[in-house]
Amino acid sequence: MLGVVCAVLLSGCSSGGLGSGSTITVTIGVDGPLTGNLADLGLGIRYSAELAVAKANAKNTVPGVKFLLDAKDDQADEQAARANGEAFAADPKVVGVVGPLTSSGALAMAPVLSKAGLAEISPSNTAPALTWGADYRAGGKKRQYPTYFRTVTTDAVQGPLLARYAHSRLSANRAAVVSDTKAYGTNLAAEFATAFEEVGGKVAFRATVEQGTTDFTKLASQIAASHPDIVYYGGEHPEGGPLSAALKAAGVKAPMAGGDGLHTDGYLKAAGPSANGDLSSQPGISVEGLASAYTYLDAYRQAGHKEEPGPFGPYAYDSTWALIQAVGRARQGGNGTDLTGPELRKAVADALQDTSFFGVTGDVSFDEFGDARSQVASIYQVQKGTWTAIVPVGRLRDF
Secondary structure, three states, rough: OOOHHHOOOOOOOOOOOOOOOOOOOEEEEEEOOOOOOOEEEEEEEHHHHHHHHHHHHOOOOOOEEEEEEEEEOOOOOOOHHHHHHHHHHOOOOOOEEEEOHHHHHHHHHHHHHOOOOOEEEEOOOOOOOHHHHOOHHOOOOOOOOOOOOOOOHHHHHHHHHHHHHHHHHEEEEEEEEEHHHHHHHHHHHHHHHHHHHOOOOEEEEEEEEEOOOOOHHHHHEEEEEEEOOOEEEEEEEEHHHHHHHHHOOOOOOOEEEOOOOOOHHHHHHHHHHOOOOOOEEEOOOOOOOOHHHOOOOOOHHOOOOOOOOOOHHHHHHHHHHHHHHHHHHHHHHHOOOOOOOOHHHHHHHHHHOOEEEEOOOEEEEEEOOOOEEOOOEEEEEOOOOEEEEEEEEEEEHOO
């Protein structure tokens, strides 16, 4: 019952205050694309983090602590993400960072924050290499960054989930697999292709596209010639949407599918009316029907933002709340003495490992690699011009 009440109050309740003592002000950093082609996703993350901070301050969740938010724009550029990470690390008031949006950005930022002992928690990174290492298939899983965490599952779940769904539920036997050249897209496409062939499908066509490509006429013609039952794109909506439109124009009847990078309003606009039937996965459960998300979604809408919370807003809220919870426990210190400064930063990173609560997206906790313990994904389909959950909670064993 306590978990339900906490959910209704946006995870803003507890049996007592977390931490005590003199008042201090700490900063939670947020990194993501606040301008550019992926700004709708980045702003959904920022605004959701703002809601969590506002709630913590209003309810005095951590007595004696006032939270500020410092949002930095990386424009989905990995070098900018690294520079922002260096700025966060250099600011002694920053106790944790939410973000970045992209896995490429995280691969650049995580080493910087880890070296500084600064907690980082992403609501959207899905590359397994961030927590398991690049050679996890051959060499096994090895934690890469002790201060890195995420609230979503990985491509090792969402890629195979859609592959199994396509083969078992859509009777897809031939796939065309396309990806961009970024860490997120290449890994996601590889996970889908491997899983699709493991269940008996055939990858009949493979290709890569450069970021910023706008003309997919030739590629669509090549894909059409391979006669696919499904076209899988590992990448994001600025390229994915136009590719879908080009495929339909080339006469490809098979649906386009992809990961969370396609699950946006931007994809729907770029792909147009012919996108009906296209599929995407989301590295977590569908929150639309969760009672725990109602108050969050209402608060977001009441804030009047032009941008929707998007697929990662709910996870950004929970990521921020996880840091707030960790600050409360860290402030108490191992001997009951309040911590500040560098000691607090280190203690927050340590406390985050054992943080657990019922949030907007359900149970939030982390395994020994920093991954979300909830290893589920969801599948959406474009129906009448909108993304509709057709598998709200999906596990690999289900297909």
